[in-house]
Amino acid sequence: MFGHVTFDRGRRLLLGATGALIVQRMLQPTSASGQAASGPKMKIGVIGAGHIGSAIGGLWIKAGHPVFFSSRHPKELQDLVARLGSLAQAGSVDQAIAFGDVVFIAVPYGALPQIGRDYGKSLAGKIVLDADNAVASRDGAIADEVQRDGIGVTSQKYLPDARLVRAFNTLSYMIFEREANRPAPRLAVPIAGDDEEAIRVAASLVRDAGFDPVEVGKLADASRFQRGAPGYGQNVSAAELRQKLSLTP
Numbered sequence: 001m002f003g004h005v006t007f008d009r010g011r012r013l014l015l016g017a018t019g020a021l022i023v024q025r026m027l028q029p030t031s032a033s034g035q036a037a038s039g040p041k042m043k044i045g046v047i048g049a050g051h052i053g054s055a056i057g058g059l060w061i062k063a064g065h066p067v068f069f070s071s072r073h074p075k076e077l078q079d080l081v082a083r084l085g086s087l088a089q090a091g092s093v094d095q096a097i098a099f100g101d102v103v104f105i106a107v108p109y110g111a112l113p114q115i116g117r118d119y120g121k122s123l124a125g126k127i128v129l130d131a132d133n134a135v136a137s138r139d140g141a142i143a144d145e146v147q148r149d150g151i152g153v154t155s156q157k158y159l160p161d162a163r164l165v166r167a168f169n170t171l172s173y174m175i176f177e178r179e180a181n182r183p184a185p186r187l188a189v190p191i192a193g194d195d196e197e198a199i200r201v202a203a204s205l206v207r208d209a210g211f212d213p214v215e216v217g218k219l220a221d222a223s224r225f226q227r228g229a230p231g232y233g234q235n236v237s238a239a240e241l242r243q244k245l246s247l248t249p
Contacts, residue, residue: 042065045102046069065205101127109134109139112159113142129202146226150219153219164195169227170233180209187211
């Protein structure tokens with residue numbers, strides 16, 4: 001019993017130190033253009049290298065972050081990696097999780113329970129950005145669960161030990177690619193999470209991708225910008241999104 005307690009205490013200290021390092025890396029000074037100044041970058045693992053995963057991962061690479069893409073068929077990602085350059089890698093989901101200081105999940109929502117079963121232990125303690133959307137015609141019964149309980153709460157249920165933040169789920173990959181780093185006011189990206197440090201890291205990654213983060217609240221509040229909600233599909237500035245969601249300026 002004593003050994004187990006000591007292990008748990010050591011693990012908490014390690015996670016705390018890792019989190020502090022992540023925040024230190026993310027809160028680098030910014031240039032006048034809003035881009036992060038040269039300095040340490042985050043390693044990001046991407047689970048699901050479809051449209052959203054590859055688009056947002058590509059924007060992070062442009063900002064200088066190394067990104068490891070993964071899918072069920074890693075060999076199919078060779079062209080993507082070649083196009084994105086030396087900061088891009090591809091391989092298995094296990095490799096992407098081990099690589100990433102932060103993990104970005106962009107898969108059909110119906111796959112989330114299986115991801116939790118297969119990789120939940122590896123994701124424990126990790127900052128995880130969740131861009132998945134529940135679509136009834138594609139994802140089945142879990143879409144009813146999302147409608148009943150809210151998508152942030154449901155995602156946390158299946159990834160219970162991850163430091164989860166909802167982000168990058170409200171618009172198509174084509175809009176993200178087109179509007180990234182546009183002249184001010186930049187496109188707003190709503191985010192929500194229960195872990196304050198994870199929120200800070202997610203907000204910084206949103207900025208590095210070329211957008212303005214809008215913190216909507218806790219994971220329970222992510223329902224305000226899930227599919228079909230008022231905050232979903234809003235191609236607007238941060239000020240406009242805050243107004244639409246009646247958030248404090």
